[in-house]
Amino acid sequence: MKPDGKVVLLGDMNVGKTSLLHRYMERRFQGTVSTVGGAFFLKQWGPHHISLWDTAGREQFHGLGSMYCRGAAAVILTYDVTNLQSIVELEDRFLALTDTANADCIFAVVGNKVDLTDSCALLPEAEDERPSEKPASGCVPTKVKRQVHADDAIALYKKILKYRMLDEKDVPAAEKMCFETSAKTGYMVDHLFETVFDMVVPTILEQKAEGPSQIVDLNNCKTAKNTQRSCCR
Amino acid sequence: MSVKAFKLVPAVEREMLMGDKARINIECIECCGKNLYIGTNDGSIYHFLLEEKNSPDEKTSFTVTKQLHKYLSVRKAVGELKAASALNRLLVLCDSAIMLVNMMNLEPIPTGARIKGAVTFTLNENPVSGDPFCVEVCIVSVKRRTIQLFLVYEDRVQIVKEVFTQEQPCAVAVDGHYLCLALTTQYIILNYNTGASQDLFPYSSEERRPIVKRIGRQEFLLAGPGGLGMFATVDGISQRAPVHWSENVIGAALCFPYVVALDEEFITVHSMLDQQQKQTLAFKDGHILQDFEGKVIVATTKGVYILVPLPLERQIQDLLASHRVEEALVLARGARRNIPKEKFQVMYKRILQQAGFIQFAQLQFLEAKELFRSGQLDVRELISLYPFLLPASSSFIRSHPPLHEYADLNQLTQGDQEKMAKCKQFLMSYLNEVRSTDVANGYKEDVDTALLKLYAEANHESLLDLLASENFCILTDSATWLEKHKKFFALGLLYHSNGQDAAALQLWVKIVNGDIQDSTRTDLYEYIVDFLTSCSDHELVWKYAEWLLQQSEEIGIYVFTRRPQEEGQDNSFNPDDVMSCLNKYPKSLVKYLEFLVLERRIQKEKYHTHLAVLYLEKVLNLKSLEAERNEELFETKAKLQSLLRESDLYRTRFILDKISGSDLHMECAILYGKLEEHDKALHILVHVLKDFAAAEDYCVWNSKNRGILYRQKLFHMLLTAYLNSSSAEHELVMAAVDLLNSHAADFDAALVLRLLPDSWSVQLLSSFLAGAMRESIHSQRMSQIALGLAKAENLIYKHEKVKLKGDTTVLSDRKLCQVCQTPFCEPAFVRYPNGSVVHTHCAAGRLVTSNTNRHFSSPSGRT
Secondary structure, eight states: OOOSEEEEEEEOTTSOHHHHHHHHHHSSOOOOOOOOSEEEEEEEETTEEEEEEEEOOSGGGGGGHHHHHTTOSEEEEEEETTOHHHHHHIIIIIGGGGGGSOTTOEEEEEEEOGGGTOSGGGSOOOTTOOTTHHHHHHSSOOOOOOOOOHHHHHHHHHHHHHHTTOOGGGSOOHHHHEEEOBTTTTBTHHHHHHHHHHHHHHHHHHHHHHSOOOOOOHHHHHHHHHHHHHHHO | OOOOOEEEEEEEOHHHHTTTOTTOOEEEEEEETTEEEEEETTSEEEEEEEEEEOOTTSOOEEEEEEEEEEEOSSOSOEEEEEEETTTTEEEEEETTEEEEEETTTOOBOTTOOEEESEEEEEEOSSOSSOOTTOEEEEEEESSTTEEEEEEEOSSOEEEEEEEEOSSOOOEEEEETTEEEEEOSSEEEEEETTTOOEEEEEEOOTTTSOOOEEEEETTEEEEEEGGGEEEEEETTSOOOSOOEEOOTTOOEEEEETTEEEEEOSSEEEEEETTTOOEEEEEEOTTOOEEEEETTEEEEEOSSOEEEEEEOOHHHHHHHHHHTTOHHHHHHHHHHGGGGSOHHHHHHHHHHHHHHHHHHHHHTTOHHHHHHHHHHTTOOHHHHHTTSTTOSOTTOOOOOOSSOSSSOSSHHHHHTTOHHHHHHHHHHHHHHHHHHTTSGGGTTOHHHHHHHHHHHHHHHTOTHHHHHHHSSOOOOHHHHHHHHHHTTOHHHHHHHHHHTTOHHHHHHHHHHHHHTSSOOOSOTTHHHHHHHHHHTOOOHHHHHHHHHHHHHHOHHHHTHHHHSOOTTSOSTTSOOHHHHHHHHTTOHHHHHHHHHIIIIISOOOOHHHHHHHHHHHHHHHHHHHHTGGGGHHHHHHHHHHHHHHHHHOSOSOHHHHHHHHBTBSOHHHHHHHHHHTTOHHHHHHIIIIIIOOHHHHHHHHHHHSTTSOHHHHHHHHHHHHHHHHTOSSOOHHHHHHHHHHHHHOGGGSOHHHHHHHSOTTOOHHHHHHHHHHHHHHHHHHHHHHHHHHHHHHHHHHHHHHHHHHHHHSOOOOOTTOBOTTTOOBOOSSOOEEOTTSOEEOHHHHHHHHHOSTHHHHHHOGGGTO
């Protein structure tokens, strides 16, 4: 089946791209091994099929990034809130990969692993969280110092707009497109993907509309006729 | 985890090629239909005929017969071979030139047409020229950074295009106008028609040999960094996730749904559907792996082998056998387009069903249910797993080959009672869901019977719902089962739903009598009454009527009194029959008569009198018991009085005779009232009972619907009774005054005043007088109004009369009678108020026939 739109996750290795996708698609958190090359899921969103591409963060596979981004309707740039380098890498290394994405591509900046720093994120958001999982994840949180703050993400978002030469007025607000999530507890994960999907739908519709329409609108035909008649008169 | 997707079968072995000449190596192969060509490093081409042997034991093997061995003129290695079967030509790359040779005899074509300066070449499998007598060939030229496109005909070649690239290309694949190129540092897609190019991803051709393979329309498979097999479309987009090969992959081939890759030690098989590695075959020293029209051929330098794909169905069965449901389903779905639709549907359904049973055996009921549903499982397959559930009469035989490996549930659960219970629970809910759907069509009996058995065994409350609604339970089987589980009430329902009401009742009566035990319903007696009440079989009702009345006279009688309305008058019970039956049950008899008289309102003297007598007897009887059952006495008296008052049918004299001598004065008074002997009645009420309120009531209800005069007469009689008593008791006088004051309107004031003693003060009667006055004035004014209205009406008529007389009516011989349409021949005529003129005899006739009336009211209708 041919997907209607593409959403790509980019980010340095070990920031949790695969875990975010697993949490969203399979409703659970599982330790994953380093992604090789890439993987993708198909998500039904209303009448549309959206392909979700997970990319490999390892330097070795960096070259594949721009191919994955080609024609993307949205790019989710992911970093690790406990790792300053991971957000720096987004700007230095990953932003250029998005050159091949659609002109109206939507960007989201996501800081993952907030469960390591904020106690609020320890509360699982997903209701289907199995009780047995809770103690494992929530019992003894090892607090790690947060290295990246929300402001940094917003600053990055603005840099992205500048890089893409987009006007802030034409795109969703930075506050709306910067997320902090925890794939481990499920905190804000659904919110992230659902926000992005909702924004992608208009572009999908636009693309579909561009294609030759299979539908003849009888109403329109009629009005056309009517105007003609009035002209003749 | 692996699947056996391919089998490695040797095809051409060392001895057949080079014998013991150690230096000769296989350089390239080509397979076209049954023709297998092998090119070697010493410049020779071998032609073999490859024939598949389909032996029954599934051991596919090939017979290979050598056809020809031909040395080319130059003793250099044969780099590549490609067959163009439509042209009967084999394209041979040797010493940087592509020669054309005859496919059958390997002789060079006489014209000697060739393409010079080629490093490597490929055929366009999605040609754009549209000419069936040529093939499109794309070469990487010996000239730096140059790609050339040729059209090759039977005996000539023609260059079409030359394209330059930014780097040196080292491998190429073509699809339509698109070239997929491995350059020195990256892969690109190049449209040779427009010149547009698209970078795919970087790759170092120095480190590793690139792979560029067309795998289908507009899609290529490329060797990527880190041993990735990357998919890319001509738009430069990846639509499938990459497969993960080893770092040193040499060749790749496609055999849907698998991607086969070769490295120095292994052949690996990945699924394109889920990107997982499915199979690994050890294969040393391999250096060529190619697919030819679905045949995957692998070669070492010395021998050629064929990878024979196992039938998909077999692979799926293997997966199912190892309980890998998800993978099996993915593979089955992926195979959809490679299998004819009808065959696929049959196969896929069966796989879904098998998968369902696997999930079922693992107690994954939700998944199992979904699979059974989508696989359209014959639900009896599932039922048959449970011992004894299918009815003995069922014609069901499990499908062959079996859908699962279990004999029955005991084997599946290995006797675990808890699991067993869960399985039964599942079947219950599943059958309940499907019984009303298409799934159960054709074997509703089996489904319902199984469900009944499950419910009965589990003591489930839905058992009764099942039996009470429309069902297809098989009687004999279900009855035995219900008896075994002592569900006698349910058994009765089963009999009932099979039209055997007599058997049902027999059973239920036994339960009530305590002959058999079943506590399903504590109100079973009432249930039976209800049942018989709505039972249309009157014989059955008669049969059990006595029994019912013996149990409870009050409730048992419902069977006669609460019968459904819709039961027609003609087939309802004859009251006389019922009454003769009820003779032994006095309470029931009363109830029945009440039903006849009060509810059905049967206007028969017999019943009314009978009921009155029964009431009366009861009252008398209760009276004799003194104060013991006062309340009941009071109640019965009220009923008696009400009956006497309301009914006009009973034999009044007869009752009166019965009553006289007792102290039932009120009843007596009512009876006198019925006889119009109001003096006697009022006398009793006023002088014996001294119940003035009752006396007033008496006047009110006796004068009901009888006009004001009768009412006045009654009230006047009452007043007289008050005043004319011999002993002028104070009490009676007060009653008289009260009566006058409260019923001023019910008296003729003039008569009253004549009757009143002179000593009474105006004050005492002020209310009465005022009322009487008001009444009198009111009636006077009413008559004035009536008079005025009558006068006005009279005036209107007079006016009309004058108006009518004022008009002239001209009668000529041309004027026709409106009735008979003939002229007038005498001067007398009749003129109607609307102006129409008719003969006198016609007018007389018209009075008789009313339908002409209509057309006179609208004479315009005729003209």
